[in-house]
Amino acid sequence: MRAIQVRKTGGPEVLEFVEDLSAPEPKANEAVIKLSASGVNFIDVYQREGRYKVVLPYVPGQEGAGVVNAVGPGVTTVRNGDRVAWAGSLGSYAEYAAVPVERLVPIPGGVTDQQGAAAMLQGMTAHYLSHSAYPLKKGETVLVHAAAGGVGLLLTQMAHNIGACVIATVSTEEKAKLAREAGADDIILYAQQDFEEETKRLTGGNGVDVVYDSVGKTTFEKGLNVLRPRGYMILYGGSSGPVPPFDLITLSTKGSLFVTRPMLAHYTAARDELLMRAEAVFGMIASGKLKLRIEHTYPLPEAQRAHRDLEARKTSGKLLLMT
Helix, strand or coil: CCEEEECCCCCHHHEEEECCCCCCCCCCCEEEEEEEEEEECHHHHHHHHCCCCCCCCECCCCEEEEEEEEECCCCCCCCCCCEEEEECCCCCCECEEEEEHHHCEECCCCCCHHHHHHHHHHHHHHHHHHHHHCCCCCCCEEEECCCCCHHHHHHHHHHHHHCCEEEEEECCHHHHHHHHHCCCCEEEECCCCCHHHHHHHHCCCCCEEEEEECCCCCCHHHHHHCEEEEEEEEECCCCCCCCCCCCCHHHHHCCCCEEECCCHHHHCCCHHHHHHHHHHHHHHHHHCCCCCCEEEEEEHHHHHHHHHHHHCCCCCCEEEEEC
16 A cells, blocks of 8 residues: 655654555454545654654554445444544554544544544644633633644634634734634734733733643743733643743742643543544534634645645644545
């Protein structure tokens, strides 16, 4: 089968396109999926770089959608021909992937395979951030960094739909327009404005209830400074690099703050929670309450270009590899 393989960690150049990799055979409690589309995400970059450890060699990709092609012994929950999507199982940068059946969710009518692949990781991430890691309430104020990114646009929409006031940071006027269309109430162009000063001004010095930070190194410290007392810093990514170590007493001096570094895997570990989140996200898409922005699709051999575009932060929305 055609696939992308990583034999050593490093930059995008380590993503090798191969045409003769053996297709997987389903084991017990697995199904083999013929992929239609595979999502491209920052976790793929972290694994490729070696920041998140993966046994080499491996086929990257944590998210995909397609049709069940074969099932392993004892599998009764899915059957050949079912349309399914998943996140959190490695191997989607390929024509076929073997996926544990407990990670598969059905794609409902009204949702395409491309939407299914685009929504699983980023959509469920936005859902757990806004509904569980910090359950947003109507009238609260949030700061969303990288608000025109893949998760950022979905998170901004969900926060807006809940009734929260959203302050969004973006890099360009074009991305500001996208964030505002997604429901952002105030926009901060971080390349031109100091987001700490602007957030304090916009909140009258009171600070925000929660900061959703996927940027990390360049935003974390100032993000702590814009939280209200007992506010929440939710660090869910590090596109600018990892946050340096810091003394936890800092949290008390800045107002008894809370900090969490969550992962989607821990918010979808139980089968019932996975289905709840996936069904909620797919329901929002089907009803029109959540609009996906699939910015670009790439043929599978162009995985290197997809990673370079993602890392350069040239994108605003979802990137897909088409198999």
